[in-house]
Amino acid sequence: MAKIIGGITTSHIPAIGNAMASKLENDPYWKRFFDGYEPVKKWLDEVQPDMAIIVYNDHGLNFFLNQVPTFAMGCSDEYQNADEGWGIPIMPSFKGDAPFSWHVAESLINQGVDMCTCQEMKVDHGFTVPMGLFWRHLPEWPVKTMPFAVNTVQHPLTSARRCFQVGQALRKAVESYPEDMKVVIIGTGGLSHQLQGERSGLIDVAYDIQCMEAVINNPEWLCAQSNSEIMEKAGTEGIEVIMWLVMRGALSEEVDVLHKHYHAPISNTGAGVLLLADKG
Amino acid sequence: MNWQAHDYDKIPGTYVFDGKRSHAGYNLNRMAYSFIDKANRDEFAADMDAYCRKYELSDEQREAVLAGDFLKLMHLGGNVYYLAKIAVFHGLNVQDAGAKFHGITTPEFKQLLLDNAAGFEEQLKQAGGFWHG
Numbered sequence: 001m002a003k004i005i006g007g008i009t010t011s012h013i014p015a016i017g018n019a020m021a022s023k024l025e026n027d028p029y030w031k032r033f034f035d036g037y038e039p040v041k042k043w044l045d046e047v048q049p050d051m052a053i054i055v056y057n058d059h060g061l062n063f064f065l066n067q068v069p070t071f072a073m074g075c076s077d078e079y080q081n082a083d084e085g086w087g088i089p090i091m092p093s094f095k096g097d098a099p100f101s102w103h104v105a106e107s108l109i110n111q112g113v114d115m116c117t118c119q120e121m122k123v124d125h126g127f128t129v130p131m132g133l134f135w136r137h138l139p140e141w142p143v144k145t146m147p148f149a150v151n152t153v154q155h156p157l158t159s160a161r162r163c164f165q166v167g168q169a170l171r172k173a174v175e176s177y178p179e180d181m182k183v184v185i186i187g188t189g190g191l192s193h194q195l196q197g198e199r200s201g202l203i204d205v206a207y208d209i210q211c212m213e214a215v216i217n218n219p220e221w222l223c224a225q226s227n228s229e230i231m232e233k234a235g236t237e238g239i240e241v242i243m244w245l246v247m248r249g250a251l252s253e254e255v256d257v258l259h260k261h262y263h264a265p266i267s268n269t270g271a272g273v274l275l276l277a278d279k280g
Numbered sequence: 281m282n283w284q285a286h287d288y289d290k291i292p293g294t295y296v297f298d299g300k301r302s303h304a305g306y307n308l309n310r311m312a313y314s315f316i317d318k319a320n321r322d323e324f325a326a327d328m329d330a331y332c333r334k335y336e337l338s339d340e341q342r343e344a345v346l347a348g349d350f351l352k353l354m355h356l357g358g359n360v361y362y363l364a365k366i367a368v369f370h371g372l373n374v375q376d377a378g379a380k381f382h383g384i385t386t387p388e389f390k391q392l393l394l395d396n397a398a399g400f401e402e403q404l405k406q407a408g409g410f411w412h413g
Contacts, residue, residue, distance in 0.1 A: 059361040064313045085315035085365040155298035196360040198293030200378040203396040228288040261411040264397035
């Protein structure tokens with residue numbers, strides 16, 4: 001049977017992609033940020049998951065504003081990265097698992113989560129930066145992937161609570177797959193940042209810490225907040241934190257915290273990392 | 281046609297990208313999306329004015345694109361991720377754009393970010409359980 005063994009959170013800022021491509025890991029600006037990923041890489045190398053479900057948002061590569069699915073997932077054996085138009089390096093393609101994805105899609109839809117299924121899906125920095133952060137030290141990607149895209153770009157967006165519920169359904173979907181597979185789920189984006197308008201540059205460390213604690217021990221604290229309340233504290237792009245709740249909903253009610261890391265600013269953002277082991 | 285008000289409209293200095301903005305900015309953002317194709321970037325770089333007309337931008341939007349006035353483009357329905365694809369033609373990244381939104385220099389904007397995060401390690405220590413190297 002497929003089993004979720006753990007959940008990870010990370011920011012997916014494009015500047016991180018550029019820093020990895022330029023090998024700036026020991027640069028003073030970046031060192032503390034990247035060093036904080038080493039325990040997660042070590043854990044992943046030890047547990048060797050078969051599948052990574054990556055919860056992210058597309059920023060105008062696969063989806064334009066003509067068609068914006070609230071929840072979309074890849075159902076293919078391969079996913080390509082591509083030119084986003086502003087210079088972030090293109091990564092090698094990623095393996096998928098079509099039978100697994102289609103099972104998950106069917107289970108989610110049967111549970112009332114009306115997914116958009118994608119047999120061609122270009123993955124952007126929201127997906128590729130986390131992949132690079134966790135696995136760039138290996139000669140090839142060691143896991144199969146399932147992209148899980150949440151619209152956090154064009155309002156109306158789904159809610160924090162709905163993301164958590166979708167995560168709970170995702171757990172049932174994974175656990176009902178008969179093949180033996182170790183699955184990790186990665187919630188990406190956030191934490192506080194606002195790229196736009198006169199309020200750009202906002203970072204709220206205290207709120208970010210509260211969000212991280214809530215994701216670990218009290219998801220209800222975040223689920224109870226409206227998108228407007230979250231944006232008021234975390235900034236318009238900080239709303240991405242709701243994707244962490246898809247990850248959290250997919251884990252056991254209690255989790256073991258294996259690693260907790262935060263650094264700010266990275267580019268315009270407060271950057272948080274969690275590694276949570278599932279308790280079955 | 282009446283656009284509904286939202287509670288997020290009151291957040292200062294903020295342009296939540298909703299249906300109203302996306303509707304107003306559709307051609308502008310559609311043009312920016314075309315820049316994921318290098319041939320389109322080359323065509324735009326060769327004649328920005330003509331390319332804006334081809335995508336039927338309003339005069340205001342076209343002039344703001346040519347001038348690199350990103351705050352104006354926010355007012356005119358630009359989405360920040362799509363504006364980032366235009367900003368590169370002006371040699372700008374999101375931090376340069378952030379500085380422009382504030383009317384300050386990029387080093388001043390980077391300092392603002394540092395100031396906003398100042399003392400974060402102390403806050404992590406108070407919260408407890410965080411990695412410190």
